[in-house]
Amino acid sequence: MKALLDEYYRYDLHNVGFIERKQFIDEESTLIYGITQSGKTALIKNYLLSHKKSTYLYIDCRDLRLDINELNDSMELFCKENKISILALDNYNEAIKLFEIDQIILSSESRLELPYRQIHLALLDYEEFLAFESKYDSTALNHFFQLGGFPAMHRIPSEERVLYLQSVLQRGLEPIEFSILAQASKMVTQKVSAFNLYERLKSERKISKDKLYLHLQSMFERGYLKSLSKYNHPNAVKKLYLCDIAIKHALVVQKHFGRLFENLVFSELDKHQIECYYDEGIDFYLPQRGQIIIASPFANEHALFKKVEALEGFIVSNRVREVIAVTMNLESILSHPISRIEMIPFERWALGDD
Incomplete structure (x- = not known):
């Protein structure tokens, strides 16, 4: 294992064309999840x-050459011998033991219960997207779509x-999760229960309700799928959204521009952590x-x-x-006696x- 750690320690990291994000790492130990x-x-x-290169050790925990037991036995001593002060474990596996060191940086798809600063790295919102554009003009919004x-x-x-994103999702998800995501892509912005998804999927593949519900919950927790509750009705069926409209482009041939646009608006609200709900005839309250x-x-x-x-009762109450x-x-801007309309x-x- 020492030979592999030496290899990682000698690596010259490359991060060509990095563009600043709204989130950033400071000198605290940090978990980045998304x-x-x-x-x-x-x-x-x-x-x-x-x-300075000699002060850090970066390891991608997906490396098949890593033996977790051997890594746990040797990593702390390796860091001490080489006076490493920053340990970065990308795609962190919870079986890897952590130890006292100046700074630990971890990445994971899920939030973990660790006494570190927690950064949720969402996909690009529209403002961040513009920083990635080679030029900012009237085509930017269409490009975002x-x-x-x-x-x-x-x-x-x-x-x-399309093939790139399909490949990324197939690698990142279990087969049943990929099927759930593909089915969800056909149902965005609709009121969808777990049972609705189960009924759709059971005709395509053999699956138990319990297994589907377990994986579905995991996809919500990791952020691939999003849901929106009805205002003042927490037990009502929730509306279903994707974390990004590019997923629908990649997994579904049929497009429904109105639903894509609603998902896009929802994503902006969600990324800015703005509390919102739906109601009858109301996309977002x-x-x-x-x-x-x-x-x-x-x-x-008109x-x-x-x-x-049609919404006057809700607006007034x-x-x-x-x-x-x-x-x-x-x-x-429209003139209306009971509410500003824009x-x-x-x-x-x-x-x-705002």
């Missing part, structure tokens, strides 16, 4: 490369992106802001006004201050101060 290809490795390498929030997609030729948000890419004033009329229709490019293009809404 789904596959969210940028965890790049963040770790960027931090390590700001230090095509690529989604996976940082690596900017480096993949357009004709290879933000109680702390007194807002209703409607994902309506091609809204017109249709929006009629929609708001919940003291909603404003209704915002997020659109592709339409912009307008149509805001997605780009301006996503980059707004």
Whole structure:
């Protein structure tokens, strides 16, 4: 094992073209968690490369040559002998024993109960996405629809992106989880229960309810799937969303632009940790802001006004201050007696101060 540790210690790390993210590693021991290809490795390498090479040891725990027992027996002594002060374990395996050292940096898909700083690294929001664009012009939003929030997609030729993402997801998920994700991609923005998914999947493959529920819960916990509760009805069926619309592009031939757009709006709210719910006729209700948000890419004033009329009871009883229709490019303020109504293009809404 010492020979393998020596090999890792001698490695020259490369992190070509790294672009800063909103999250960053400081001098604390840190766990970075997030789904596959969210940028965890790049963040770790960027931090390590700001230090003297002899002070850190970087190990990718997916390396099949690693024997966990031998690693546990030798790693602490190796670090002491080489005066290593920073230990970085990428794709951390919980069977690996941790020990006292100046700084430990771990990455994982899941949040772990460790006394370290915890960083949840989500996929790119729209503001971060723009930093990855070679130029910022009127095509940026359409590009965001095509690529989604996976940082690596900017480096993949357009004709290879679908197969690339399929391969990434197949490597990162168990077969049943990949099937769940493919089925969920057909049902985004709909009210979907675990039983609904089970009914769809059992016709495709042999699976027990218990096994499906277990894997489904894991996918929610790791962030591949997202759900939205109904306001004041926590036991009602939740709406289902993907962590990124690029997954739907990669796994489903049929596209439904309205649903993709709603998922995109949801993702921005989710990445900024904004409390929201759905209700009948309401895509997103933000109680702390007194807002209703409607994902309506091609809204017109007349249709929006009629929609708001149907929601007047909810608006009055919940003291909603404003209704915002997020659109592709339409912009307008409507006069309404009980609430402010505004149509805001997605780009301006996503980059707004709020």
